[in-house]
Amino acid sequence: MASSTAAIAVPPSSALIDGKSGRPQVAAPPQCLPSLTPSPIRLQGWKSMASGRRMSRSTVVMATGEPPAEAGTDISSITKPIQEAWDKIDDKYAVASLTLAGLIAIWGSTGLISAIERLPVVPGVLELVGIGYTGWFIYRNLVFKPDREALFDKIKGSYDEITGSN
Known part of the structure; x- marks a missing residue:
């Protein structure tokens, strides 16, 4: 029968040890500033050195001025337009189903693309086809001014037809 051994974490000898309980003392993380005050606040921390010893460091933080206006962004101002748009939808079941089908289609297409990429010749051929089509499209629609205006x-x-602003 195989025996298992468990590793026990032992604090380094230079760590602070509480005299009553014998457990290492852990420095509490600095608390967030309750308000912006002009008085300096001293934060204490420990910095490890390469030799394993710990060195004390001090940082002085002083807040000046007023907080920016964007600091008070409320979560309801972000979710309210989304909630209103969801409430306007008549067939929520169809929208949720189409969203789920779209996510599944994206997931499936990424799997298909990664499978095609693993084939030895196909990625190079598809890259050449893409470069060729890009060159043809640029020559056909962007090189000459009348063709460029027709494309625009x-x-x-198409944009006006999609948005309905004829």
Whole structure:
């Protein structure tokens, strides 16, 4: 039968030991400042040195001025527009189902892409196809001014059709 050994954490000899309980004293983390005051606040901490000894350090913090206006951002101001948009939706079941189907499709497509990437020849061929198509698209739609204007008109027309602002 195999025997198991457990490791016991022993504090270093230089750690502070409480005389009554024999347990190491742990310095409490500095508390957040309750308010911005002009008086200096001294924070104490321990810094480990390479030799294993600990060295005390002091930091002086002084707050000046007023807190920025953005500091008081309320969580309700962020969630309120989302809640209002959700309340306007009539068929919540369909929206939730489409969202779930979209997430599953994204997850499946990442798996498919990683499987294609593992094939030895396919990534190089697809990269060449992408470079070729990009060159053709630039030559066909962006090099000459009339073609560029036609592309921008087509994009603007599609945007107006999607947003419904004809």
